[in-house]
Amino acid sequence: MxxxxxxxxxxxxxxxxxxxxxxxxxxxxxxxxxxxxxxxxxxxxxxxxxxxxxxxxxxxxxxxxxxxxAPIDAPEVWAAGVTYLRSKEARNYEATGGRLDASTFYDKVYDAERPELFMKSTAARTVGPGGDVCLRSDSSWQVPEPELALVLDGGGGIIGYTIGNDMSCRDIEGENPLYLPQAKIWRQSCSIGPAIRLADTMSDPYKLTITCRIFRDGEKVVEESASTGQLKRKLDELVAYLAKDNILFDGTVLLTGTCIVPPNQFTLAPGDRIEIDITGIGTLTNTAVSA
CATH class of the missing domain: 3.10.330 (Vcp-like ATPase; Chain A, domain 2)
Structure with missing residues (x-):
């Protein structure tokens, strides 16, 4: 349901x-x-x-x-980073100016006991299915990050699952890790939807297929799939760290990290259509526009 x-x-x-x-x-x-x-x-x-x-x-x-x-007006959207090996590899690539064999502090983040968690969006900055996501004007390397998203109650209980698009500026994040808020948070830089799969009807959140497709001028230019089974951390672990000494509002959404990264030479352009599909939840579709 x-x-x-x-x-x-x-x-x-x-x-x-x-x-x-x-x-x-x-x-x-x-x-x-x-x-x-x-x-x-x-x-x-x-x-x-x-x-x-x-x-x-x-x-x-x-x-x-x-x-x-949007199926819910999430008062806050939080996100977890470097929770998949593919994400760690991409962050290392950005931070070293394009070295494929590089190691950086992101290796430490990936292996650490404490996960990376950051504020991603608020209700006013978040769009729903069919809405426009904005491309930041001071970035030349921007991508969607398709993610399984958890819908939480005020006690940290997982009450549902939806799809999140954590729009990201790879060049800004790679330039300096302290620029993460600017690489992640701006107007219409997050989308969620199209539905909330009730937690009671989710048989196994670690057996979901995530697919991202990007179309430009009607032609498919990116299509990649991965499994939530590749997630390094448990969902309850991420929620526990988010809730620790924190206030969780009813309807808070937590994005759990991305396992899909478009080719390194790819950047979104105005007019690109982004489709993110997750098994049993649906397909979240948005169009990229200039900020």
């Missing part, structure tokens, strides 16, 4: 989306309201949804025709 939001007139409608792509509008206004309702009823979110749609007739609207919005 997945949860989506779509735009209908001036309203955003929360809905349940079955694996057969049947759409059932829900009475709650947003995802966290649904979660809190389930808490009050003493049941799981899945049970609450099943109660609401039991005996209901699905919408006559085709899922593919819906104007999807």
């Amino acid at each position: 997945r949860i989506i939001r779509f735009v209908e007139g001036d309203a955003r409608v929360l809905a349940a989306l079955t694996d057969e792509n049947q759409v059932y509008p829900l009475p709650d206004s947003d995802f966290m309201t649904l979660v809190r309702r389930a808490d009050r009823e003493g049941c799981s979110v899945l049970e609450a949804v099943n109660r609401q749609i039991a005996g209901a007739v699905p919408s006559d609207k085709d899922f593919g025709s819906l104007a999807l919005a």
Whole structure:
């Protein structure tokens, strides 16, 4: 079971989306309201949804025709870095000016007990499916970073899974590690969606295939796939470090790192269409535009 939001007139409608792509509008206004309702009823979110749609007739609207919005207005989006070997290799390449056999402090980050965690975005900087992601004006080497994203409650519980695009400036990050905030955070530099897969319906988050496709002028110029099984750290480990002596707001999203990096000579251009697909969640599509 997945949860989506779509735009209908001036309203955003929360809905349940079955694996057969049947759409059932829900009475709650947003995802966290649904979660809190389930808490009050003493049941799981899945049970609450099943109660609401039991005996209901699905919408006559085709899922593919819906104007999807971000499934949640995440008050904060955090991200984990260098959680995959491929990410470590890419960071080393950036930090050494293009050496393929280089070792840097990113090796230490990859092997350390403490993971790298950083603030990525806020609700005002985050876009949903179909939205535009911005290309930073002072960077000449920018890429999407497709990531499995965790939707958390205020206690650090994983209540769902979605897709995140951690837009990144490889040249700025490679120039100096202290420039990480500028390499990661700017207007519309993050997207999430298109749905939240309820945690109760995720059989194994370490057996998901992530695929990233990039199209330019209608032609596919990048396509790469990888598995979340390559993740070096456990998801609960990342959440535990994020929650330590911290405040977690209901609906916080944590991006878990990327295992896909486009070819080193590639950079996004205005008009590029980015598609990120994760097994059982859906496909997050965005278009790159100039900032």
